[in-house]
Amino acid sequence: MRLxxxxxxxxxLNEQQLRIALQEQNITGNLLGSILVTLGFVASRExxxxxxxxxxxxxxxxxxxVIPEEALRAVPRDVAERxxxxxxxxxxxxxxxxxxNPTNIRAVDIVTQLTGMPAKIFMVDTEGFYQALERAYYFLENxxxxxxxxIVNEARNxxxxxxxxxxxxTDLLIMDGIRRHATDIHFRPMENSVHIFFRIDGVMSHIYCVPKNMQNGIISRIKIMAQLNIAETRLPQDGSFPFEFLSSIYDMRVSLVPTIFGENVVIRILHASSSVLRLNTLGFDEHDTRIxxxxFAKPYGIILITGPTGSGKTTTLYSALREIDLLGKNVMTVEDPVEYRLSMVRQTQVNIKAGYDFALAGRNFMRQDPDVILLGEIRDEETAAISVRAAITGHLVLSTLHTNDAITAIPRLVDLGVDKFMLASSIRAIVAQRLLRKLCPYCKTQCEYPPGAFRDMELPELEGIVMAGYRGRGCTACNYSGYLGRTVAGEILVVDDPMREMIYxxxxxxxxxxxxxxxxMRLMREDALEKAAAGITSYEEIVRVIG
Ligand SMILES: [Zn+2]
Incomplete structure (x- = not known):
């Protein structure tokens, strides 16, 4: 059967998408698989x-x-590449x-020659393959x-x-952040040294300690990269710079705040990804995925995704957007920054210096004959007003908001000056979500909870009912954290007519x-507890993330 x-x-894939891809193949002569990925119809891993x-x-x-070093050492890089x-x-x-390629006989022959034993074969995706190969050997050699x-040892002397x-x-510390999939790098000056923390999967970990005599140098270096004022040390500053590493460009967002021991620096690492996930792989159960x-297939109204920073809101928005008929609808986005690239969507990026913000974009999109508008975030009255107006005039508006649960989005929008009648007639659904770390499948074990344990964890609903759960012991695969990958805990509020009346x-x-x-509607907390009962995550993780 053909691909x-x-x-x-x-x-x-649908027929129309295939037809477009085949037409592009006629022009470019590229492989169908890679065309489908470039057009954003199918992910390479699918x-x-x-x-x-x-x-x-x-x-x-x-x-x-994570590829263990001994496997990489056993095969020279050029042999694997060829x-x-x-x-x-x-x-x-x-x-x-x-x-x-499942019929790669040459690879099997080479491995058999190298090890004297037949190779065990697994499929990997083309896009991830070259990236993983380049990264793995780079980090092995460097x-x-x-x-x-x-460097730290020398600096001490x-x-x-x-x-x-x-x-x-400074460059090495940033590269190490990227290597460990950190989302943020924290430089914390202390009395006698500088401590460096990485936030990985939502959790802060202490990674390095650097001598005090390097503090000013590192901070100045970061300021220069971000084009900030080196002489200013008493006021907060923020900026950004691009960082190129292993044929990828990362967007580094820098924030400096003066503390009693010097400026505290936080670098957020952003990387535009081209591989958007499917809605059904995020962690929403079948029922919620269907909702x-x-x-998202509705023609107009507002759909909001809420949650704190780093709760996967953008990922959900994009996964849902991908399932909209992108060929039959004109979809326009304004983001800060563009985190995922979808070739069939007209994406724009906020540029504060040039005066291009969510509100200006929203106003101008209306003249571009859109069906769906994605405004990265509603954070001011003007953006809120534009969203409601666009929804009422027959557009589907997608955005995010910082609230703790789905229902609080309603008073939050009222606070932002949205008229109750307009809100009641435009709001369609509100999704609240968090990201929970998944237990590492390689070291997950069942564990017992003594009486009182759940009460102490402030999960009183479990006390006396649940006695066992799961924990990760920690192993090389999960870097001894007990967790590998993340999943969503969410709740979806679908607004029906009686609710519109209540809002109004x-x-x-x-x-x-x-x-x-x-x-x-099932509450986020219940969703999370079900996931812990199923061994997908731990009760400790729920306490950490949801409380
Ligand atoms: Zn593990």
């Missing part, structure tokens, strides 16, 4: 997962997999490899933590380290919530 037909049969199924192989998602395979594991003399340690040493160290699909009449949140629950 296009196979994807259509699996419901991942193609790989289907090819794997076809040839009875297991699929491995390289973005979630035969198009990636070593995954080397245990008891048997090498596991990932291939992008052990960043070791280099950092070397000098009065003032040289400028190029400081520059190298999301129904709501200024009804209490309690009334609206009761109505929603009667309609079948």
């Amino acid at each position: 296009g037909d196979l994807l259509i049969q699996k419901g991942i 193609i790989a997962a289907i090819l794997a199924q076809q040839s009875n192989l297991e699929f491995i998602d390289l973005t979630e997999y 035969a198009e395979f990636i070593p995954l594991q080397y245990e008891n003399g048997v090498m596991s490899i990932g291939v992008t 052990p960043i933590p070791k280099k950092i340690e070397g 000098v009065v003032e380290p040289q400028g190029n040493t400081i520059a190298e160290l 999301l699909r129904t709501q 009449q200024g009804g209490s949140l309690q009334m609206i919530r009761e109505r929603a629950i009667n309609n079948g």
Whole structure:
């Protein structure tokens, strides 16, 4: 069966998308698979997962997999590159490899020659393959933590380290953040040293300690990169700079705040991704996924995703957007910054210096004949007003808001000056979500909770009912954290006519919530507890994230 037909049969692609891709193939002569990925119709890992199924192989998602060093050391980089395979594991003399083509006989032959044992074969996706191969060997050949340690040790023995040493160290610290998939790097000056923390999967970890004599140098270096005022040390500053590393460009957002021990620096690492997930892979259960699909297929109204920073709002928005008929509808976005690229969507990026913000974009989109408008975030009265107006004039408006749960979005919009009648007639659905770390499948074990444990954790609803849960012991695969990857805990409030009436009449949140629950809304906390009971996450993680 041909790839296009196979994807259509699996419901991942439709006829129209295939027709467009085949037309592009006529012009460019590229492989159909890569055209489908470039056009944003199918993710590269979806193609790989289907090819794997076809040839009875297991699929491995390289973005979630850490390749052990001994596997990489056993195969020279150029050998792996030329035969198009990636070593995954080397245990008891048997090498596991990932291939992008299930009939890659050459890779199998080479591994058999190298190890004297037949290779175990897994499917990996083409896009992830080259990236993972490049990264894995780069980090093997350039052990960043070791280099950092070397520079730090030398700096301890000098009065003032040289400028190029400081520059190298700063770059290495940023690279190490990228290597460990950190979302933020914190430089915290203390009395006698500078402590460096990374936020990984939402959790802060202490990574390095740097001598005090490097503090000013590092801060100045970051200020220069972000084009900030080096002389200013008493006031907060913020800026950004691009950072190129392993053929990717990262957008670094810098914030400095003066503290009693010097300026505290936080760098947020942003990276535009081209591979958007499917709605059904985010962690919403079948029921909630179906609601999301129904709501995003509606022609007009406002759909909001709420949650704190780093709760995966944008990912959900994009996964849902991808399922909208992007060919039949004109979709326009304004984001800060663009976090995912979708080729069939007209995406724009906020540029504060030039005066291009959410409100200006929203106003001008209306003249571009849109069907769907995505405004990155509603954070001021003007953006709120534009969203409501666009929704009432027959557009689907998607945006995010910072609230703790779904229902609070209603008073929040009223606070932003939205008229109750306009709000009641335009709001369609509100999704609240958090990201919970998933327990590592390699070291997950069942554990017992003594009486009183859940009461102490402030999960009183479980006390006396639940006695057991799951925890991760920690292993090499999860870097001894016990967790690997993340999933969503969410709640979806779908606004029906009686609720519109309540919103218009200024009804209490309690009334609206009761109505929603009667309609079948499951609260985020319940969703999370179900996931812990199923061993997807731990009760400790729920306490950490949701409280
Ligand atoms: Zn583990």
